[in-house]
Amino acid sequence: MLSLKDVYYRYEPGGIEALCGVSLEINDAEHIALIGPNGCGKTTLIRHLNALLLPEKGSVVVNGLDTKKERNNAQIRSLVGMIFQNSDDQIVGMTVEEDVAFGPENLCLPAKEIKKRVDESLERVGIADLALRNTENLSGGEKRLVAIAGVLAMRPRYIALDEPTAFLDPAAAGMILEIIDKLHREGVGIIHVTHNMAQAALAERIIVMNEGKLYLDGTPEVIFGKVEILQKINLRLPQVTQLLIKLKEKGYPARTDIVNMEEAINYIEELIKKE
C-alpha cells in the first residue's frame, strides 16, 4: 500500500506550495487516474511515491517503508517504477537492451538474472525484436515502451506514469494504453497522470487535484457525475459522456453516468433498438 499523510511540498523555500496537506492511500494492484489542471501538483505527487521528492511536512510510506529514510531508497525505487513524460529524458542506454538493464544493474543483480529480466520485460511490452536497436533510432511510441520495459525489469509493484501518451499518435497511444491495461491485469498497481478524460475513465478510481490539494476522489462514474464541480477547475467530461448529455438535452431518455466508449456504444444500441 502507498500512503501519503498530510504531505506538504514546496520547490523553493518561501515559494508556493506544490502540495498542500495531501493525504491519500493507494491499494495494491489499484488502477488510479490522477487528473487536474496544469500546475496542480500531479507530477509533484507521483515523484513523492518513489522518493524522488521528499515531503517538507507529513510522510510518504511505500509498503511500510518511509521515503524519508535514505536506506529505503533502493527498495522503494524497485517497488514504485516511474515513467516520465518525455521518454527521451528517461533513456540512459545506447541500445534498448542496455537501457532496460540499467535498473537491474543498479540493484546489483548477477548478469544472468539481469539478462533474464531484460528479455522478460521486453517480451511483456512486445518489443523483444528491438533489443539490439539504437535507442536514438526509435519512434516516440517505441521509446515509451522501452521506458516501460526499463521500469518493469525492476519488477515493481506499482508504476506511476506521467502522461504516457503525450506527443504520441493515436495508434501508439492505443498501444501504450493496452500495455497499461495488461500490466494492471497482471497485478501491477497503476497511477496514471493524464489530461485525457477518456483515458481517466478507464481507471478504477480517479483522483482530481487542484492547487496542490486533493479535490475529488472516487470512481469514474462518481467523479464525472460532478459536472459543475469539474467545470469550476476547467476540467471537461469524457466525450462519450458529453454526447449523452447532449442527447438528454435534446429530449432523448439518455443516461449521463456512462463514461467509457464501450458501455456508451452498448447503451446507444439499446436505445436505437427500443426506438
Added chain:
Amino acid sequence: MYHAGTFITGKSFLYKLDPRVKLAFIIVLSVFILWSAPIQVYFLGVALLVAALASKISIRSLAQSVKPLLIFIILIFLAHALFSDSNSSFAGISMSGAHEGFIVVLRFLCLIAAAVLLTMTTAPSALIAAVKYFLRPLKYLRVPVDDIAVMIMLALRLMPILLLRKEKIENAQKARCYDVKKAGLMARVRSFLSLIITVLLAVFRRADELALAMEARGYAREERTSATTMKITPLDHAAIIIFVIAAIIFMALKYYLS
C-alpha cells in the same frame, strides 16, 4: 538518425571478439601508429582498411567519421607542407614537407579508423564493461570505477543527442530562410554563438532530467553490476596469437628501418 562511429549490429569477425581484446588491440595499435616508420604507416592503413571491409564497415562510414575533422586535417597538412625546413620547394610548398604532412595526416586517419572500428563493432555496454575491467585495479586506490563507467555511458549517450539538437536548430534556422553560407563573418560568428548557447541549454536541461530518471531507477553512485558477460573464446586466442606475431614482426622491421 545514424551518426558516424556509433555502434551498428553485425555478425562479422570483429563483432565476435571479446571487447577487452579489442580494446587492448586498439591501444597497442595506436602506439604503433604514432611510433612506426613512415613506410609502416602505409601498411597499417591498408591493414585497417582490410579489417573494416572484413567487418562489413563501408569506406563511406569511415569517411563520415573523418568529415567533421577535415579542416583540421587540411591545416595539419598545410602546416607541414608550407613551413617544413627544406630547400626544394614549389610555390612555397616543399616536397619533403608535403610528404611529411601526408604521413602525419595518414597517422591521424589511422587513429580515427581504429577508434571507429572499435566503436562501430562493440556494443557500448560491452565497451564500458571492458574499460571497467581494465580500470578495476584502481578500485584499490579508491578511484570510483563504477562512476567512471557510467560517465562514459552517458557521454556516449549524450553525443548523438547533442548532434541531433544541433541539426534541429540548424533546420529551424533554414526553415526561416536563414542561410549561413550567405551571411557575413560577424553574422556567422553570432549565429554560431547562439547555436552553441541553445545546444548547451538543451543539453543541461536534458542532463537534469536524465539525472532524475537515473535516480528513479535506483542509481545511487554505489557499486553496480553489469549485464555484459565477457568470455575469451578460441577466436580471441587465435586473434591474440596473430596480433602478437604481427607486432613482433612490426617492431623488428621498425628496428631494422631505423
